[in-house]
Amino acid sequence: MLSILMPTDFSENSMNAIKYALEFFKYQKTDFYFMHAYRNEFYDDEQLVSREVFDTVLESVKKQSKSNMDELLQKVEAIATNTRFNYHGISAFNTLVEEANQISDEHNIDLIVMGTKGKSDDRSIVFGSQTFQVLKYVQCPVLAIPTNYTNTQPKRILFPTNYLIPYKRRELKLLSVLAKSYRSTIDVLYVSKSKGLSMRQEDNQSFIKDTLEGNTLNFIQERNKSVSETIKAHLKDNSVDLLTMVNTQHSFLEDMLFPSTIDKVSLGLDIPLLAMQNTRRY
Incomplete structure (x- = not known):
């Protein structure tokens, strides 16, 4: 059985990578771990204006991440009702790299699959900052899928x-x-x-x-x-x-x-x- 980690920021590019993986690995028994690390989103939140609202904003960001993850899992289960697949959702107050490394060790991940870009979708670059960080710092094989790429049968x-x-x-x-x-x-x-x-x-x-x-x-x-x-x-x-x-x-x-x-x-x-x-x- 394969264990695959899929970091997500809930963007269209991220969803495209997820759909690609669900189709690409349809013949393999696979555990999919969908992960959203929201530490950076928390610190960038415009409502975080003082230390006094720290816990309130953190709880809000945490709930939103959990809600988005639940919605994502519902979409995934509707897209791929594959008896070979098991789905797991993880929302974590952590950085992408730290959480990806931690999950890779804990669950003996074989492969990380993600889009080459996330929400920014800057056409002037090949890899977005998040993908670049994973490629550089996470100790696990990475399959990076370009925006809108759909060919899941490589010859x-x-x-x-x-x-x-x-x-x-x-x-x-x-x-x-x-x-x-x-x-x-x-x-x-x-x-x-x-x-x-x-x-x-x-x-x-x-x-x-x-x-x-x-x-x-x-x-x-x-x-x-x-x-x-x-x-x-x-x-x-x-x-x-x-x-x-x-x-x-x-x-x-x-x-x-x-x-x-x-x-x-x-x-x-x-x-x-x-x-x-x-x-x-x-």
């Missing part, structure tokens, strides 16, 4: 790698399960300046082959100085439906996202991103 998945990372079996198994559900082809892309692989790279490639056994795999090597441009070209030329990247130090995803500010992310993704956080989880 081709792109997995760029430099073969230098000692992958976690659990995260690769997650990718294997997702791909097998739709008989997806996985393109394992290595962008390099040289032809051969080191012994470490050969061992990591063998680990990928063994762990993704049973999936359709294409091992591709491209000689190019620009990793990001090669990835973009492959996405464009091969009708890729899902991009998966490992998020760790010195990885392609870190190079693309984290040295830049949010509004300078240049990848321009219009397909879902599966970020494997490469962390030890049990």
Whole structure:
């Protein structure tokens, strides 16, 4: 059984990600944990003008969060009456990152699914601030769904790698399960300046082959100085439906996202991103 955490701000973008997940995982036995962390909303509340009204405003924000969560669960149960699914709602006076990490540990979460943007829906950026924080700080794989994206049957998945990372079996198994559900082809892309692989790279490639056994795999090597441009070209030329990247130090995803500010992310993704956080989880 999969355990999936879905942070929500009750926006349309968030609801689109929820509908995507309900359809995408319809063949899997799944525990869905819908979570709203309202600490920041509380401190930004215009009624919080003094310490004297602290408890009153907190209770009001808490009740609104609980009400919104109950309404969301009703919508979800109406959308997907799937006997394979179990639904749980969590409203918490906490930050998004802290609550997501806590729930991931307590419930052994396999995957976090959320929209690339929330209420702001700023078209000039790829990832909203909340999604960016989760990608950067939460120690769990993340599937980020673009606004209005509806294709829940990925036929081709792109997995760029430099073969230098000692992958976690659990995260690769997650990718294997997702791909097998739709008989997806996985393109394992290595962008390099040289032809051969080191012994470490050969061992990591063998680990990928063994762990993704049973999936359709294409091992591709491209000689190019620009990793990001090669990835973009492959996405464009091969009708890729899902991009998966490992998020760790010195990885392609870190190079693309984290040295830049949010509004300078240049990848321009219009397909879902599966970020494997490469962390030890049990």
